[in-house]
Amino acid sequence: MKHQIHIIVIAVLAGWLASCTGTSSSGMLVEYRRSGGFAGLDDRVVIQVNGQATLTRKAEHYEFVLDRDTMNQLQALFDDAEFSKLRREYLPPRQGSDLFEYVVTYNGHTVRTMDTAVPEALWPVLELLNQIIESGGKP
């Protein structure tokens, strides 16, 4: 029992990260979060390997399944972007106002970026993920 206090500290320290980055799951392929912008969005979509997707838009919650073509397209775009080779962060030197912040996790690798600093190769990925959010899974 006396070891628990040390774990408290570890838990406290580790927890600092928890809410920022969410939790990982063995079946999860993609986690995408888009926040800010003129409308102050807070959109989060989690896509499982089997295409099951969970979309959260502030208080709204949707579940849907992405078709095979979309999943293939998504994975191809991640491959084209050489996502695993991207840095963890691409941020503008000075932020500005109403910019979107994007946090994308794919196969365990997370990239955080913002408008005006998004790597060119990542844009097609973001555009497809944005379409998935806007359509709420509807074709």
Added chain:
Amino acid sequence: MKRRIVVLLTVVLVVLATFVSSSPGFSQPPTPPGVEKLRQDTGGEVDITWDQESGNPSFIRGHIPLLPSDLKEKADPAMAALTFLGRYIDVFELEDPKAELEAVGFVTDELGMTHVTLRQVYQGVEVYNAVMKVHLSADGKEVVAISSGFVPGIALPSVKPQVNAEQALTTAKMAMPEGELTTDPKIVVYAGATGGRSGALARLAWLVELWDDWPPVDNVYVVDATDRVILDVLDRLYEGRDRRTYTADHGTSLPGRLCRREGDPSSGDQDCDNAHDFAGATYDYYRNTHGRDSYDGRGATMISTVHYGRSYCNAFWTSDRGQTVYGDGFPVKDVVAHEWTHAVTQHSANLEYRWQSGALNESFSDIFGAMVDRDDWLMGEGLPPNCLGGREAIRDLSNPPRFGQPDHTSDWVSTCSDNEGVHTNSGIPNKAYYNIATAIGKDKAERIFYRTLVIYLQSTSSLKDARAAALRSTQDLYGSNSTEYNAVRDGFNAVGLDGVWQPPPNDCVCAARTTLLEKAYPDRLAALQVVTTLSRTRDQLLNTTSAGQHYRTLYYRHTGRITYLVLRDAELRAMGQRILHEVTPGLNQLLDGKGEQTLITHEVVTEVTIFLKRLAEADKGGPLAQAIEQEMKRVDLQGLAGMTFEEAWKRINNP
């Protein structure tokens, strides 16, 4: 050498002309003979503003009847205006209005009034920037005002240029070798710049406009069409309102391809034209209402880019590029004014874009967005339907809860997202402004809030500061015993900003990551390694056992308070960083299955103990302090010293 002498002579002449025209003897201009007729026609009810340079009227206000002969031309307002002016040629020293003025166009406003714009020409050649506007009443029976920039007394020997366009370009390029020609050189009659115009000094000239794309430089060279002398250089960038609008063509490179510059006609691209026109409307608002010359107060060029990205439902102001950017359909009036107000804020109070100051930053953008687009209290009502998601607008200053914003401090929203809720809690000051504006009128309210923003607020101002600053501004403008002062006080009080209220602690754990780890940590690379280790700890250790889950849950319960206390105490923050740094190697080895290789030292245990006690003290008996006290009673922290990470982890899972 000869050219230099000529330039010098021209300068001397212009200086002399300016001197003469501004000499004391000119302060009482002689009344043109036609003015008496004008007075008779209006029964003496006419107000005339005189142009000091020309001695002619520059603005006439009254009720000047149109005669049946004028009204015959009613179907064509421009012809009616020209016929009307024909009866008052002596007032403006016109000779033949239909030969000296040509119609540019007319607009009919929302009150039904028609405003005709006429351009001066001399023997068929345009006189640079010489415009008359005739303003007709809604019933079309009278002229209610005339704005005149007519230049009388032009007498040129010929309007045939002796210097051709190519030679004029060569001359201009000598002054700006790197400049690119924007449009073909244009022949005009140049009578001098504003403040020194004279028909007697008018010359036939080429206007040669050269520009550099980035950083933007735009000069118009006025080249004498008789002897290749540069008569004047007009700096378009700082000639009052100056806009450059680009299109990204659905890419993301900024600024993109130029689609419209200041003075250009409509481009035909609706987004380009809207961004351009509404940037102009925003410029005019700040200039006319608050006397501010562009967003920086110094005439900065307003650069916009439209058609940014694909499926991009957003608009933003980027400090890096110093420009606004719009996705398809986003350049609507209030959004454009909102974005440019971010630029105004950056160049005045420079409110930090997070937490309370960020909410104020957003609120001022909404407030002045609503003042530019004045007919309602909605923000973004004209956005494309696919970007509104079935809603009528994005925000409503008169009723913030309608679109999910709080309108009272009791509903303050704590969130990590969106720079800690800048677009959410802005609803509170938005509603305060609405309360005030509806009590004393928009004209007074906007004056008070502009003064608040540019005079009294600073980067980290809170909502409470904004209340105090607005009251100070009101006191400056209207006195402290005024109706206005009471309205401002009551407007803030009604949303819970009573001068005492403070928001709850910011329980945003992202602040810990961004501020503690990324900003305050001395070594950025080491900070990232710590982040990685903690993520792995969370996923591989804490999430996989019941004991780990227990402590993670405990953490979530108190995370806000921990973050709040740590971020506000430099010593606690430093201790936290030190502990993170010291335990990271051991945690990594534990995660890699080598936890038996690293010992937990006495120093670390001591530091952790002090850290937790300090944290509890800082919480002053709050729930976090109680939780720490309970755990400290249950375990002997010092007993951990000398154990390996592996031993500690096994122990926790098999107590």
